[in-house]
Amino acid sequence: MPRSPLAPILQLGLITPARPARPTMNTSPRLRSLWPLLCSAPALLLPTLAQAQSPAPAPAGRSLVALYDAPTITRRCTAELKATRTAIAAMEKGRDPARLLADFNRLQLRSASFGNPVYLLANVSPSKTVRDAAQACVEKLSPLSTELYQSVPLYRRVQALQPADAVDARYREELLENFEDSGASLPADKRARAKAISDELEVLGLAFQKAVNEDPSTVTITVAEAAGLPEAWLKERKRDAEGRLVLGMDYPTVVPFLTNASNEEARRKLWTMFQNQGGEANLQRLDRALKLRHELAQLHGQPDYATMVLKRRMAQTPQAVEDFLQGVRKALDAGELRELAELRAEKAAQLGLPLEQVQVQRWDTSFLQERLKRSRYAVDQEKLRAYFPTDASVAFAIRLAERLYGVRFVAAKVPVWHPEVRYYDVFEADGKTFVGSVYLDLFPREGKYNHAAAFGVVPGSSLAKLRPASVLVTNFNRQGLDHNELETLLHEFGHVLHGVFSQTRYADQAGTSVKRDFVEAPSQMFEEWARRPETLAVLAEVCKDCPRLSAEQLQQLDRARTFGRAMRYSRQWQYASYDMALHTGTPKPALATWVALEKSLPLGYVEGTRFPAGFGHLMGGYGAGYYGYLWSEVMALDMLSAFQGRLMDPAVGRRYRELILSRGGEVPPQAMVEAFLGRKPGTEAFFREIAGQR
Numbered sequence: 001m002p003r004s005p006l007a008p009i010l011q012l013g014l015i016t017p018a019r020p021a022r023p024t025m026n027t028s029p030r031l032r033s034l035w036p037l038l039c040s041a042p043a044l045l046l047p048t049l050a051q052a053q054s055p056a057p058a059p060a061g062r063s064l065v066a067l068y069d070a071p072t073i074t075r076r077c078t079a080e081l082k083a084t085r086t087a088i089a090a091m092e093k094g095r096d097p098a099r100l101l102a103d104f105n106r107l108q109l110r111s112a113s114f115g116n117p118v119y120l121l122a123n124v125s126p127s128k129t130v131r132d133a134a135q136a137c138v139e140k141l142s143p144l145s146t147e148l149y150q151s152v153p154l155y156r157r158v159q160a161l162q163p164a165d166a167v168d169a170r171y172r173e174e175l176l177e178n179f180e181d182s183g184a185s186l187p188a189d190k191r192a193r194a195k196a197i198s199d200e201l202e203v204l205g206l207a208f209q210k211a212v213n214e215d216p217s218t219v220t221i222t223v224a225e226a227a228g229l230p231e232a233w234l235k236e237r238k239r240d241a242e243g244r245l246v247l248g249m250d251y252p253t254v255v256p257f258l259t260n261a262s263n264e265e266a267r268r269k270l271w272t273m274f275q276n277q278g279g280e281a282n283l284q285r286l287d288r289a290l291k292l293r294h295e296l297a298q299l300h301g302q303p304d305y306a307t308m309v310l311k312r313r314m315a316q317t318p319q320a321v322e323d324f325l326q327g328v329r330k331a332l333d334a335g336e337l338r339e340l341a342e343l344r345a346e347k348a349a350q351l352g353l354p355l356e357q358v359q360v361q362r363w364d365t366s367f368l369q370e371r372l373k374r375s376r377y378a379v380d381q382e383k384l385r386a387y388f389p390t391d392a393s394v395a396f397a398i399r400l401a402e403r404l405y406g407v408r409f410v411a412a413k414v415p416v417w418h419p420e421v422r423y424y425d426v427f428e429a430d431g432k433t434f435v436g437s438v439y440l441d442l443f444p445r446e447g448k449y450n451h452a453a454a455f456g457v458v459p460g461s462s463l464a465k466l467r468p469a470s471v472l473v474t475n476f477n478r479q480g481l482d483h484n485e486l487e488t489l490l491h492e493f494g495h496v497l498h499g500v501f502s503q504t505r506y507a508d509q510a511g512t513s514v515k516r517d518f519v520e521a522p523s524q525m526f527e528e529w530a531r532r533p534e535t536l537a538v539l540a541e542v543c544k545d546c547p548r549l550s551a552e553q554l555q556q557l558d559r560a561r562t563f564g565r566a567m568r569y570s571r572q573w574q575y576a577s578y579d580m581a582l583h584t585g586t587p588k589p590a591l592a593t594w595v596a597l598e599k600s601l602p603l604g605y606v607e608g609t610r611f612p613a614g615f616g617h618l619m620g621g622y623g624a625g626y627y628g629y630l631w632s633e634v635m636a637l638d639m640l641s642a643f644q645g646r647l648m649d650p651a652v653g654r655r656y657r658e659l660i661l662s663r664g665g666e667v668p669p670q671a672m673v674e675a676f677l678g679r680k681p682g683t684e685a686f687f688r689e690i691a692g693q694r
Helices: 070-092 097-124 128-141 143-149 152-160 166-182 188-213 231-236 251-260 264-275 279-299 305-310 318-351 362-377 390-405 483-500 521-530 551-562 565-583 590-599 628-643 650-661 669-677 684-690
Strands: 219-221 245-247 407-411 422-428 434-441 453-458 469-473
Touching: 070 097, 070 128, 070 143, 070 152, 097 128, 097 152, 097 166, 097 188, 097 453, 097 469, 128 188, 143 166, 143 188, 152 166, 166 188, 188 279, 219 264, 231 251, 245 251, 251 264, 251 362, 264 362, 279 305, 279 565, 279 590, 305 318, 305 565, 318 362, 318 565, 318 628, 318 684, 362 551, 390 407, 390 483, 390 650, 434 483, 453 483, 469 483, 483 521, 521 628, 565 590, 565 628, 565 684, 628 650, 628 669, 628 684, 650 669
Parallel strands: 434 469
Antiparallel strands: 219 245, 407 422, 422 434, 453 469
């Protein structure tokens, strides 16, 4: 679907969803947060709001998130709808080709200035009234995207345009793709049907995510059933009148429980609830969306949805994706079976039963892997929280960015939607040249987006002299991060930096507005900075009192990280294969397709679960695109080689910022990576990684 300047959720553009949704606990967790730890926390060098404020007056080009109340959202929504349609009509009547691309840019920025904050509030506002009003407004605005790109007069104007340079030529090409994918080149009757389909898909996607965010399901267990969980975790959980623990589906609850709870039945109950997130209604929404996408592809003369969308991505064709996934599967088979055998042996030893009487269940995998990591490598993820206090970890991420990319983060006091949200102005190292704005909203709360994501609320544009603003949204443990969560922090912070460092001429190409199968690459690469001794040493610069990991501990941590690698990648392969199965050929029932796939795999399918009901990626821009997480990692690991083991080399970092992060979608990903590496990108590093040979 086209990357649109008008629909705030935009299938391809202004929000980058969390890296794999972490819908099951068979993959390592990736989601968490920030806010000063209490008085007993280690002393940090990160300035508090009272200690370091952005210089007054506010930097030129700074754009803040508008904090609308519900009545204002409702009132302005109607006005914005009318004003945008008026602007489109004026563009249709325009006669000056020299102004056309600038007019599109103004339209993008106009829409973003209202629609993006509203979409953000729909996902993070503490007020359900505001969230509901924002959701209703996003639904009301969503048809504008198709209206714009179905405009035949505008389509013809763009066709006739003679671009002034390579940047204009690429923007023109992308606009034409948007028009064609929306149906501007179709006969009137098919064009009308394409619009109706696109509008309904927008509404379905919003409703799907809302059902996940606001799922009220809980599991009640006794304190005894939570044996294995640390005291700090127990203290933070809700209790019922009888003192039992009431567990919801936020990640600081689910991940530690499935990793540490020794009671298998309790793990099964929580895991099963988590697998049913979103409910039956979401399965119906997904099935409806699959039928609509197939019909849309047929209107465009394509055999299926995957064929239609992949022609706009690096992979180009479903066959290329299928070949890639087959290569991944082949590389993982032996390793996955070996790892499962190790888990089975561990479970048998714990239960004191013969091996043939023991089966590993899906709710066992995180728990058993953690036990083996502790026994083999002396790595306890819960104990690692003492080494990575949440606030210190955020300061660490910021310091890495400052050192590597030559910038400076300065805390500033601005209006925010929740007291725990922080704001930073980002400057060049000289402290004078303003780069962009960063918000951090890091802890779970009721009704909030419940994974991790970078929301690009203001797309930068050099033409408009507007600097970008990004919001990091996570659901972290307030007491500290385990190592998996530290990787998540850097991953999502990488998306934020991709947005903030953008220097593109046009807003519609800013930041993470790149091809879907490349968008994860910069963030996946940045995860490596959470693993190396020379980069983790930077933590000492921002937290003098934090305990230090010894060289031996770091070595053991790296070994523990690679343990279970085949199973983690296999799960990603499963998500990608499932996604492609749904979007190639004729539409298939979402749940039945998932069940058949799971039954073909070693761990099998658990009756009564409906994972697809909570698989937000399928409804949030990753339809026929989940393979992109693996495809992007090919690029990420190849780009990492340019640092040649010197991850804190500022010369390479600034070159990377200039050639990759600042260019957004102005340059095709293949060309960007080739320019950065000085050669064509390859797959060798990726396949060494998944085979455990790096």
